Amino acid sequence: MSKRKRWAGIISLLAVLALFVSFIASPATVGVAKSGKGEVYTGKVPKYVFVFIGDGMSYAQVSSAEMYMGQKAMPGKVTPKQVNFTQFPTHGALMTQDSTSFIPDSASTATSLASGQKTLSGVINMDETKTKKYKPITEDLKARGYKIGIITSVPITHATPAAYYAKVASRDDAYDIGKQLAASGFDFFGGGSFDKPTGTNKDQKPIFEIVEEAGYTIADTNEEIRALDKNSGKVVAISPALDGTALNYEIDRNEEKGELSLADFVKEGIEVLDNPKGFFIMTEGGKIDWANHANDAAASIHDTIAFADAVEEAVKFYNKHPEETLILVTADHECGGMTLGFANTGYSTYFEKLQPVTMSYVEFDKILSQYKKTATRDTAKLEDLMDEIKSAYGLSTANLSQYEMGMLRKALDWSMIDKSERKYNEQENILYGTYEPLSVTLCHIVNNKAGLSFTSYSHTGLPVPVYAMGSGADMFNGFYDNTEIYYKLAAITNIS
Numbered sequence: 001m002s003k004r005k006r007w008a009g010i011i012s013l014l015a016v017l018a019l020f021v022s023f024i025a026s027p028a029t030v031g032v033a034k035s036g037k038g039e040v041y042t043g044k045v046p047k048y049v050f051v052f053i054g055d056g057m058s059y060a061q062v063s064s065a066e067m068y069m070g071q072k073a074m075p076g077k078v079t080p081k082q083v084n085f086t087q088f089p090t091h092g093a094l095m096t097q098d099s100t101s102f103i104p105d106s107a108s109t110a111t112s113l114a115s116g117q118k119t120l121s122g123v124i125n126m127d128e129t130k131t132k133k134y135k136p137i138t139e140d141l142k143a144r145g146y147k148i149g150i151i152t153s154v155p156i157t158h159a160t161p162a163a164y165y166a167k168v169a170s171r172d173d174a175y176d177i178g179k180q181l182a183a184s185g186f187d188f189f190g191g192g193s194f195d196k197p198t199g200t201n202k203d204q205k206p207i208f209e210i211v212e213e214a215g216y217t218i219a220d221t222n223e224e225i226r227a228l229d230k231n232s233g234k235v236v237a238i239s240p241a242l243d244g245t246a247l248n249y250e251i252d253r254n255e256e257k258g259e260l261s262l263a264d265f266v267k268e269g270i271e272v273l274d275n276p277k278g279f280f281i282m283t284e285g286g287k288i289d290w291a292n293h294a295n296d297a298a299a300s301i302h303d304t305i306a307f308a309d310a311v312e313e314a315v316k317f318y319n320k321h322p323e324e325t326l327i328l329v330t331a332d333h334e335c336g337g338m339t340l341g342f343a344n345t346g347y348s349t350y351f352e353k354l355q356p357v358t359m360s361y362v363e364f365d366k367i368l369s370q371y372k373k374t375a376t377r378d379t380a381k382l383e384d385l386m387d388e389i390k391s392a393y394g395l396s397t398a399n400l401s402q403y404e405m406g407m408l409r410k411a412l413d414w415s416m417i418d419k420s421e422r423k424y425n426e427q428e429n430i431l432y433g434t435y436e437p438l439s440v441t442l443c444h445i446v447n448n449k450a451g452l453s454f455t456s457y458s459h460t461g462l463p464v465p466v467y468a469m470g471s472g473a474d475m476f477n478g479f480y481d482n483t484e485i486y487y488k489l490a491a492i493t494n495i496s
């Protein structure tokens with residue numbers, strides 16, 4: 001053997017030894033698992049993982065918020081004001097179809113994101129036969145020492161959050177989902193409350209009792225929630241200000257009264273979960289979806305901005321731990337078929353027309369139901385409501401066309417019929433969906449004046465965006481199936 005060859009042999013032996021020693025010394029710092037498409041991650045395993053899911057949020061929902069903010073900050077200029085996550089270094093896109101349809105629901109898509117499997121619409125972490133259960137990534141991460149947090153602006157038992165801790169044949173079985181929350185042993189749940197907290201049978205134990213017996217503290221006042229920290233133990237934090245069992249729409253949130261935002265729950269979640277072994281936090285902006293179902297563009301824009309504010313809490317954390325943090329922002333599916341542009345506004349937009357909108361359709365529904373107590377279908381007149389319409393939507397006889405006034409008169413007439421007795425033909429189905437006819441028509445008019453429109457009251461089959469920053473972010477480049485989110489995260493966190 002020549003001298004050179006001998007040296008080369010010694011060097012390569014040393015290299016192998018060094019690799020072996022580094023592997024033994026830090027077995028959990030390098031991911032080696034393969035993603036679904038066989039990609040290998042060899043970077044640093046992030047200790048802190050944030051996953052944000054904008055429910056119903058595709059490109060139009062994000063861009064409308066950026067254009068609205070840009071128009072507001074720089075009137076007359078054509079400059080979007082980008083939200084934090086569209087400035088992340090990595091961009092990808094997801095296909096969202098499930099086993100049922102190209103137009104999926106939140107149960108199947110959240111299953112794909114959380115567990116890497118396709119299933120039927122309505123099913124959470126079970127297969128198409130509803131017999132085999134799938135394990136969400138949170139279970140393996142918990143076993144590896146990560147603390148787990150689940151946060152949402154809609155009920156904590158809703159499909160998207162449920163996919164990170166429950167397995168049920170039907171997303172409607174919220175009582176069972178609540179029981180599984182208590183049994184999960186996960187560390188922090190925050191945002192909206194429990195749907196079906198008492199079950200359908202009277203002898204079923206209230207969910208809150210089950211949750212407390214499982215060792216959780218229920219924090220449901222602002223003071224209790226604000227006081228949460230790393231010594232709080234396992235926590236379920238529920239906003240005291242709710243619209244049903246969800247947080248209020250951001251546009252309706254009373255900031256002066258200190259009403260908590262989605263960002264507040266992320267902030268408190270970080271305080272509870274921050275520990276040397278790390279955490280995984282899934283945060284859902286669930287009311288983006290609900291606003292788009294209702295074709296309420298202003299509510300969608302405000303909730304998308306609130307979602308970006310929640311992401312900002314993760315960005316602040318990232319700035320303190322840039323080497324150990326991954327932030328992933330994505331969505332489950334599009335909703336409403338929102339688009340930027342409308343037949344009657346052509347190549348122009350007028351986002352300033354959304355600025356005077358002061359409330360969501362839910363709040364306008366309340367005004368309308370008050371009015372219904374004072375009028376009948378025969379006596380109701382649009383003129384009676386014009387002051388309320390002006391203060392809610394900035395619309396008045398000065399800026400409404402005859403055509404639009406006609407739409408509003410017809411919608412009011414339908415709204416004055418008891419919901420159970422409305423017999424819609426095809427046209428009314430298209431015009432109003434399942435919403436209060438006057439409220440949804442006001443939304444349509446103000447949207448269209450701004451140059452925005454919707455095609456549906458349901459989800460659509462559009463792809464959704466992915467944005468990532470931090471350890472492992474590069475893995476999320478490209479266009480791929482939504483199940484890949486699970487496999488990529490599993491590779492990055494070295495659990496598969």
Ligand SMILES: [Zn+2]
Nearest residue numbers: 056289335459
């Ligand atoms: Zn939806």
